[in-house]
Amino acid sequence: MKPFQYQRAADMESAAALVAGDPDAAFLAGGTNLVDLMKMGVASPGLLVDVRRVMSDRIEETPGGGLRIGAGVLNADLAADRRVRRRYPMLSQALLAGASYQLRNLATTGGNLLQRTRCPYFRDVSTPCNKREPGSGCPARGGHERDLAILGASQACAATHPSDMAVAMAALDATVHTTGLQGERTIPVTGLHRLPGEEPQRDTVLEAGELITAVELPPPLTASRSRYRKVRDRASYAFALVSVAAAVEVEDGFVRDVRLALGGVAHKPWRAAIAEQLLHGAPATEDSFRAAAEAELAEARPLPGNAFKVALARNTIVSTLLALAEEAAR
Template identity: 65%
Template sequence: MRPFAYLRARTAAEAVREHAAHPGAGFLGGGTNLVDLMKLGVETPRLLIDISRLPLTEVADTDGGGLRIGATVRNSDLAAHPAVRGRYPALSQALLSGASGQLRNTATTGGNLLQRTRCLYFQDVSKPCNKREPGTGCPAREGAHRDLAVLGHSEHCVATHPSDMAVALAALDATVLLHGPDGERTVPATDFHRLPGDTPDRDTELRAGELVTHVVLPPVPDGAGSVYRKARDRASFAFALASVAAVLSVRDGRIAHAALAFGGLAHRPWRARTAERVLRGAPATEETFARAADAELAGARPLRDNAFKVGLAHSLAVDALSELAADG
C-alpha cells in the first residue's frame, strides 16, 4: 500500500474544504470498498478524510411523510430500522441481501452508493481497463463477462454496478443530497449513477469535492407494497447476476402505481421506464407483468456468455410483481 495522510473531519463543511485543498484526496466512511481497492493498488488517494464520525447517523421522518437517512448510517442499522422495514421493505430486503453481516455492520449508506462499478479486470492492475486507465481497452468484452452488463453498456466498458441498496432506492424514487464547494444540491437516485458511454471512469454525477450527506425517500404511494428479489451464484456474499426492486399498488384489479428497477444488468441501477408504461392502468395479471418485462428487456444486448441474464431478469420481475399483486 502506498503512503497516505489521514484527517478526521468534524463537519461536512470541513470535509469538503479539505478535499478541495488536497488534490487526490478521498472520503473514508466504512471503507469496505475503498480500502480493498487501495490494497490492490487500484485506488491511490494521497489523503483520506475520515467522515465516519460526522453527525449524519440519523434516520428521521420528513414533514411530508418520507424518510431522511444520514450518509453514515450503517447498512445493518438501516435494514433493521422499523420505518424502513414497515414502509420500505424493498430497501430492507436489498440491504440484507448485500455482502455479509460483518460488512453490513461497517458499510454506510453513502459509501454503498459510491462503491465502484467494477469487474475482475478493473481490480487487476496488471490488466488493461478503460475504467481504471481510460484508453487502454475493455478486455471483458471478449474475456470473462458472464456476470457483466446486458443493458446500457458501450464498447468501452461492460461492468455492472454491484449495489443492492441502490437498486431499491431507484425504484423508490429516492433523492441523494450532496454538499460541495458550491453549496448543496440534490440528484434523483435514478440519475446519480452513469452509463459508461465514452467515459467509463466516471461512475456517478458527483462533482469534484462533493460529499453525500443524506438520502431522502418520498412517502410511499397509497396502497403500494414493495419487494426486492436477487439471483446470485451463492446464498450470501455474492453480487447479483440479476435483481429487481418492484413497487406496486392495485385498485379494482388494475395497476394504479408501478415502479421497477433492475440490478446486475447495467453500469447503474436500471430503472425500467418502458415496463412501467406498460404496467400502469393495465390489469394486474401475470400476462401483463410478462409483457412489461418483455418490453423492457427487448433492448438488451447480451455478450457471448451472459444471455441467460435476460431470461433470469424477466422471471424475477414477473415473480416480484405477481407477489405484490397477490398481497393486494
C-alpha cells in the same frame, strides 16, 4: 499499499474543501470498499479525509411522511429500522441481501451508493481496464462476460453497478442531498450514477469534493406491496446476476401504480421506466407483466457470455410482480 496521509474532518465544509483541493485525496467513511481497492492497488489516494464523525447517523421523519437518512447511517441500522421495514420493505430486504453481517455493521448509506464495480478486470491491476486507466482497453469483452451489463453498456465498458441498496432506492424515487464547494444540491438517485459512454472512469455525476450528506425517501405508495428479489450464484455474500426491486399498488385487479428497478444488468441501477409506463392501468396479470418486461428488455444488448441474463431478468420481473399482485389480492 502506497503510504498515505490521514486527516479527520472537522466539518462537512472543510472535508469538501480538502478533497476538492487535492486530486489525490478521497473521502473515508466505513471504508469497506475503498480499503479493499487500496489493498489491491486499484485505488491509491495520497490523503484520506475521514468524514465518519461529521456525517449524520440519524433516520428522521420528513413532514410529508417520508424518511431522511443521514449518510452516516450504517447499513445494518437502516435495514433494522422499524419504519423502513414497515413502509419500505424492499429497501430492508435489499440491504440484508448485500454483503455480510460484519460489513453491514461498518458500511454507511453514502458509501454504499458510491461502491465501485466488482468487474474482475477493474480489480486486477495486471490487466488493462478503461474504468481504471482510460484508453487502455476493455478485456472483459471476449473474456469473462458472465457478470457484465446487458443494458446501457458502451464499447469502452460493460461493467455493472454492485449496490443492492441503490437499486431499491432507485425504485423508491429517493433523492440524494450533497454538499460541496458550489454549495448544496439535491440529485435523484436515478440521476446520480452514469452510464459509461466514453468516460467509464466516472461512476457518478458528483463533482470533485462533493459529499453525500443524506438520502431522502418520499412517502411510500398507498397500500402498496414491495419486494427485492436477488438472483445470485450462491445464497450468501454474492453479487447479483439480476435483481429486481418492485412496488405495486393494485385496485380492482388493475395496476394503479408501480415502481420497478433492476440490478446486475447495467453500469447503474436501472429504473424500468418503459415497463412502468406499460403497466399503469393494465390488468395485474402474468401476461401484462411479461409484456412489460419484454418491452423493457427489448433494447438489451447482451454479450455471448451473458445472453442468459435477458431471460433471467424477464422471468425475475414477472415472478416478482406476480407474487406482489397475488399478495394484494388476498
